[in-house]
Amino acid sequence: MINIKNYDSNLLKELLYKMILIRRFEEKAAQAYGLKKIGGFLHLYIGEEAVAVGSISNLDMTKDYVAAAYRDHGHALAAGLDPNSLMAELYGKITGCSKGKGGSMHFFDYEKHFFGGNGIVGAQIPVATGIGLKIKYNEEDGVVLCYFGDGAIHQGSFHESLNLAKIWNLPVVYICENNHYGMGTDFRRVSAIDDFSIMAESYAMKGKQVNGMDVLEVYDATKEAIEVAKSGTPYLLEAKTYRFKGHSMSDPGKYRTKEELELYKQKDPIVSFKELLIEHNVITEDDYIEMDKRCKKIAKDAAKFAEESPEPDLNELYTDLYV
């Protein structure tokens, strides 16, 4: 049982703040998408914020690394990437974190150790494993958090990577964000098992299933997983979560019932955590409102920054292809 008194109040506030920031940032992005300021696919993370925030809040991004998939906005914000540069990237502007060449699925920040953003299902899993190889090779004190969805867990790249990570004892924590649907397909229709954490046993690793709607549970489980991974045994976490929106902006999500969606909205990770913090006098309702206002302003300012930023010059077409 989680005892909230065991946590530093600044950490608790930070967790809440980061989740709100992701929510407000993505709401703003969705609005801009509706106005056709943003194109392409836009895979929103709304509902899943506790997973990225709970896990990445354990990291020191000067020595640890994050690799995510195409639903990467939340991870990037949790890893401390600049909201302005992220929104500008969604707008395809030169001030974007990938100079407008990556878009929603390809957020990158080399300096902040954010290694994508990857649009091919499962393709980031071997890459993250390779970052782990580098950490071990150089005998550094670091860890890689590698995120993928329930759709990717069936990819060969998952199996190949976990096997490699174990035989080489790499410091990688693999985090399956099970939001229940690989695009429109209920994971129970395409998965031989319904608890992915047991797959860790196939690779002689530890695995754990956690409630991905509970930021503290994710935080604690990741902390433990990181310790194990750094000691030489990679780790598989499965975070059971739920996305409140469709797979992307073009998906109305008709493959799931209203009741199911409603049930998970009752478990909104932000609302429930906020209530917990108020209940335990960590924050007041006014503190929350103030935090929310701050996040809304950051999102609004980011949109303004993106809006006012210049497009890439046409000669950027042929830059950054080769070193």
Added chain:
Amino acid sequence: MSIITMREALRQAMDEEMARDKNVILMGEEVAQYNGAYKVSQGLYDKYGEKRVIDTPITENGFAGVGIGAAMAGLRPIVEFMTFNFALQAFDQIVNNAAKMRYMSGGQFKVPIVFRGPNGPAEFLSSQHSQATQTFFAHVPGLKVVAPGTPYDAKGLLKAAIRDDNPVIFLESELMYSWEGEVPEEEYIIDIGKADVKKEGSDITIISYSKPLRYVMESAEILEKEGINVEVVDLRSIRPLDEETILNSVKKTNRCVIVDESWPFVSVASHVGWLISYKAFDYLDAPVELVTSEDVPMPYNHKLELAAQPSVDKIIKAVKKVMYI
């Protein structure tokens, strides 16, 4: 200058680069304890240990991706494919990650990785183990593609590839490993992107690269006796392509045959043919002729197998056709 095999030249290149830079590692199937399926990495495991010469399970997609991640994070992996036929398993990682990572991150990442191993038609291996893959990779912006035709070029080019901050596809022809050639003792580097005129001539240009270069040289010798003076251009590097050397030669000889082991349809050969027709059209006295592999999977039967590939006979016929004799 010592005479060594292509296998030894490649090994020397890796050895020298691993000695020079501790970030260089070698990984792949059987590269370490087994000393390499084709013995290219022989001795490196004993010299550099399991930390730097790493055996992998048979998981091309996985270990190619691991190499890419390690390269993005600062190492300089050499990833050996036991044959490039198996690299098709890793095609997603090579095309979608190695080639594009720099571009789609707005120039933030370097991917200093070399994918190397045997490529091209071999003998009695049928279609899955005997094919030329260069065109697949040459199509992809963000990759460099290199295919040496001599031990000398192999060593100098591999050293350049290992030092390159871009992903390099390094294609070694499977049947060439035991071929011998002169390789100097002292260090040298051959820049990627520079073709080499292997023989000067005035009547016709034959453009080739990798293993068929030998057949081209043999053909040139035979043609010489018949009074046809052949210039031989060895591309060495497919991407980037040394257009200047190609065009200068064709402008001099006014006739051209391109010899390429890959399939003819949208191939390296067809691209070079187009390039010449586009940029040296006014200099041509005859249409450019291609000698490629036949447009079929490789058959097992040896007679059919040989008939499917470029040969001295086919090259001579093509030259005579272009010479109108």
